[in-house]
Amino acid sequence: MRRFDCLAQDCTIFGPHLLEASAGTGKTFTIEHLFCRLILEKVPLEQILVVTFTRAATRELKHRIRRNLEKAIDSLTKKTVAWPYLVPFIGSDSALFDLSQGILRFDVAKIFTIHSFCYRMLKEFAFEAGKLFPIADLDDELEIARKIRTSLAEFWLTKVDDTLLCPEQIAILFGKYDTMHELGHALANAKKKGETRSFSSWHQAFQEAIKGAPSVSIRNEFVAISPNYKAHAGDFGAQIDLLENLENPNLFRKLIAHKGTLFSFLDPKNRKVRAKNVPSPFFDWANHHLAPIIHEASDRKNILSVLTNAWKSWEKASVGVLQPDEIVEEMLNSLSIPPFLDCVQKRFQAVIIDEFQDTDPLQWEIFQKAFINCQTLFLVGDPKQSIYRFRSADVYTYFLAKETLGPENIYQLDTNFRSSKELLETLNALFSRNWLLLPQKKCTIDYYPVLAGSEISSDLKDEKKAIHWIIG
Numbered sequence: 001m002r003r004f005d006c007l008a009q010d011c012t013i014f015g016p017h018l019l020e021a022s023a024g025t026g027k028t029f030t031i032e033h034l035f036c037r038l039i040l041e042k043v044p045l046e047q048i049l050v051v052t053f054t055r056a057a058t059r060e061l062k063h064r065i066r067r068n069l070e071k072a073i074d075s076l077t078k079k080t081v082a083w084p085y086l087v088p089f090i091g092s093d094s095a096l097f098d099l100s101q102g103i104l105r106f107d108v109a110k111i112f113t114i115h116s117f118c119y120r121m122l123k124e125f126a127f128e129a130g131k132l133f134p135i136a137d138l139d140d141e142l143e144i145a146r147k148i149r150t151s152l153a154e155f156w157l158t159k160v161d162d163t164l165l166c167p168e169q170i171a172i173l174f175g176k177y178d179t180m181h182e183l184g185h186a187l188a189n190a191k192k193k194g195e196t197r198s199f200s201s202w203h204q205a206f207q208e209a210i211k212g213a214p215s216v217s218i219r220n221e222f223v224a225i226s227p228n229y230k231a232h233a234g235d236f237g238a239q240i241d242l243l244e245n246l247e248n249p250n251l252f253r254k255l256i257a258h259k260g261t262l263f264s265f266l267d268p269k270n271r272k273v274r275a276k277n278v279p280s281p282f283f284d285w286a287n288h289h290l291a292p293i294i295h296e297a298s299d300r301k302n303i304l305s306v307l308t309n310a311w312k313s314w315e316k317a318s319v320g321v322l323q324p325d326e327i328v329e330e331m332l333n334s335l336s337i338p339p340f341l342d343c344v345q346k347r348f349q350a351v352i353i354d355e356f357q358d359t360d361p362l363q364w365e366i367f368q369k370a371f372i373n374c375q376t377l378f379l380v381g382d383p384k385q386s387i388y389r390f391r392s393a394d395v396y397t398y399f400l401a402k403e404t405l406g407p408e409n410i411y412q413l414d415t416n417f418r419s420s421k422e423l424l425e426t427l428n429a430l431f432s433r434n435w436l437l438l439p440q441k442k443c444t445i446d447y448y449p450v451l452a453g454s455e456i457s458s459d460l461k462d463e464k465k466a467i468h469w470i471i472g
Helices: 027-040 055-077 084-089 093-104 114-124 141-158 167-173 180-189 199-212 218-228 236-243 251-257 261-265 281-289 291-298 300-318 324-334 338-347 361-371 395-405 421-431 465-471
Strands: 015-021 048-052 110-113 350-353 376-381 410-413
Touching: 015 027, 015 395, 027 048, 027 055, 027 084, 027 093, 027 350, 027 376, 048 055, 048 114, 055 084, 055 093, 055 110, 110 114, 114 324, 114 338, 141 180, 141 300, 167 251, 167 291, 167 300, 180 300, 199 251, 199 281, 199 291, 218 236, 218 281, 236 251, 236 261, 251 291, 261 291, 281 291, 291 300, 324 361, 338 361, 350 361, 361 395, 376 395
Parallel strands: 015 376, 015 410, 048 110, 048 350, 350 376
Antiparallel strands: none
């Protein structure tokens, strides 16, 4: 592994690079100088892509990159050498012009989260990708909120009818949500569920089931068997009245309104220990054929799932809001379309991927397909800081990329500028013991000692010094 010094005049910035950057070694510092150097090397600002993990990191990168360009302009204007790589450009009007244009056009700099990057490509090259429906930028929260409010109003009016959900099911939902605003907020933040049924589907199943109902006196049977069951809440008399007229077209809806409490009462699990053995032909049959349908159709979670799936399909078409995973999948699928892939590849001359240790397999497949042969590719990260497994980040993806680029393209940022020498010596001793295990690879993460780049000293006065933070 070789040391990478972004300030050195002879440091190469073209070709593939994987920069391993331990905490405090100047990862963001390096990225802001790479951006400046690319501008000086005549790479157009619009053809430099920087991708990072969070919106907050995106905002910080934009601020720091712009500030660094301003410092470079100031240095060249005063003909001073702020950094070694500026030496060849001292007195160059062309270099000053390029940097100044970078500042003037900085609002169009391509510094994105992965999801915003995918959105921009799918929108810019929608024709080539065959995605001729609107897709919303996940990073534009205010615009998405406005579109969702408008689309929800249209959804209630045009999509929610009694084939999707009956009024009684909607009423069950409002047992939890006090207002349409609360229910709309729940839908907007819900994830699409698996396969669900609609009211019309449940109703059809119920109508088929009651064709096999035994012809007996339901009321007399209930009077005979009800003493055998434990107390349970519900208006059973009203439900018996309903069941005595199986031809009633609204029977299923009315039973949904009661949430099947009669069948919960007569459930075998609710039977008393010393219950009498009384024949129950109708309710034995009903508990097997009717109760499951009624309970399923009156369950609030099931009702919300039906509404959620209908909303998500509507939302995708009318608002274009995809879940984060969905927009990444759309991007990956689109890269298999040659015209789209060609447009994306030609769009950027230089690509810098920040926080690369938090990349998941799908994201790496996107970067690999689109940019592995890019004129300049930087993957910047630290496998020791891979902590987002719960969000699908995969440290093994990092090592797959490392193998893909090859050992000749692996570099290290080896100097920490924000920690004391004592702390770094302790951390070097700790991590050099090779205990960061990678079970799938049957090895540990290689550790390269980090140098101290400042004269920071510890304020701790006893003999433990920096070791306080490890054994304290």
